[in-house]
Amino acid sequence: MSIRFDGRVAIVTGAGAGLGRSHALGLAERGARVVVNDLGAATDGTGRSSDAAQAVVEEIRAAGGEAMAHGADVASEEQVADMVARTMDAWGRIDILINNAGILRDKTFAKMALDDFRKVIEVHLMGSTTCTHACWPIMREQGYGRVVLTASSSGLYGNFGQAGYGAAKAAMVGLMNVLHLEGARDNIRVNTLAPTAATRMTEDLIPPDALALMAPEKITPGVLWLVSEDGPSRFIMGAGAGCFARARIFETPGITLTDDDLSPEAVAAAFDAMSDTEGQEALVDAFSQTRKYVANAARARGLSLDWGN
Incomplete structure (x- = not known):
């Protein structure tokens, strides 16, 4: 070529x-x-x-x-x-x-x-x-x-x-x-x-x-x-x-905190888990991150949302 x-x-x-x-x-x-x-x-x-x-x-x-x-x-x-x-x-x-x-x-x-x-x-x-x-x-x-x-x-x-x-x-x-x-x-x-x-x-x-x-x-x-x-x-x-x-810019899978676990102390304790690069991905646009977080939050609460991943 x-x-x-x-x-x-x-x-x-x-x-x-x-x-x-x-x-x-x-x-x-x-x-x-x-x-x-x-x-x-x-x-x-x-x-x-x-x-x-x-x-x-x-x-x-x-x-x-x-x-x-x-x-x-x-x-x-x-x-x-x-x-x-x-x-x-x-x-x-x-x-x-x-x-x-x-x-x-x-x-x-x-x-x-x-x-x-x-x-x-x-x-x-x-x-x-x-x-x-x-x-x-x-x-x-x-x-x-x-x-x-x-x-x-x-x-x-x-x-x-x-x-x-x-x-x-x-x-x-x-x-x-x-x-x-x-x-x-x-x-x-x-x-x-x-x-x-x-x-x-x-x-x-x-x-x-x-x-x-x-x-x-x-x-x-x-x-x-x-x-x-x-x-x-x-x-x-x-x-x-x-x-x-x-x-490239990647985002790790991260962690999801709910209810009483949603605290600054829990975020600090999850530093290593947040930083784990296994399964990291390049997001295609800003809304991809929004969909990811909403899907993770719904999944953690046992909810079913037909939206995103």
């Missing part, structure tokens, strides 16, 4: 360098027309320049591909609308959106300014939401769309000094879960990438020997599969150094 993107139009945010650049080049190499979005800011979000995005466009064109640059701030509804309008004017459709743009303002929670926290949320979460929201009606009308949200191990597992970044990146999973459900009928598939790579954001955090193994280009093949016609939906892909894995 050969994965191609001929006839497809893709927007990649934060594509002037690092992972975004690699994704844009990879899509173009396989036939996509690519909008290279980049504000041209420093890693903390300050400054602005169109040079990086335009350089990637020139790389794509030199290789025989089609591309255009746009410097929209992804958190600006007006600028994103302009980017989407220019894309539609040029190519008439938007098939793929890779939300990659981001910034870092790392400090411990005690020392962090709330303005910095808000800015990180604004770029990562609201930026991804704004771009996806602008493309969503186009994808629905087409009956086709592929969206990638970029999370991080900092959001999935935590990382010292990254409260804002971790919160924003964890939010990508919640956004994916809902958009997966809402987009399914219109053939819009939504996935999350949790990458670790040698980029401007990580070059001061990772030893040089490790950086040599972690080129962004070693992640992009996984992303190209996620946005392909036969790609999955609701897939959290961990990726780095040519390694790819699936992260």
Whole structure:
């Protein structure tokens, strides 16, 4: 099976360098027309320049591909609308959106300014939401769309000094879960990438020997599969150094307390039973949990409910 993107139009945010650049080049190499979005800011979000995005466009064109640059701030509804309008004017459709743009303002929670926290949320979460929201009606009308949200191990597992970044990146999973459900009928598939790579954001955090193994280009093949016609939906892909894995959220069977046993002391005493992973499952939506709990509670009381499991 050969994965191609001929006839497809893709927007990649934060594509002037690092992972975004690699994704844009990879899509173009396989036939996509690519909008290279980049504000041209420093890693903390300050400054602005169109040079990086335009350089990637020139790389794509030199290789025989089609591309255009746009410097929209992804958190600006007006600028994103302009980017989407220019894309539609040029190519008439938007098939793929890779939300990659981001910034870092790392400090411990005690020392962090709330303005910095808000800015990180604004770029990562609201930026991804704004771009996806602008493309969503186009994808629905087409009956086709592929969206990638970029999370991080900092959001999935935590990382010292990254409260804002971790919160924003964890939010990508919640956004994916809902958009997966809402987009399914219109053939819009939504996935999350949790990458670790040698980029401007990580070059001061990772030893040089490790950086040599972690080129962004070693992640992009996984992303190209996620946005392909036969790609999955609701897939959290961990990726780095040519390694790819699936992260999932499971819920244990848990315990059910009734009547006089329903107390804080009983909950504490059941810690090990609540934590037992045997029989754990991935729930398909929020109401799956509700049905599970109601069914368990009814069963514990000897009631028969024709609802859920």
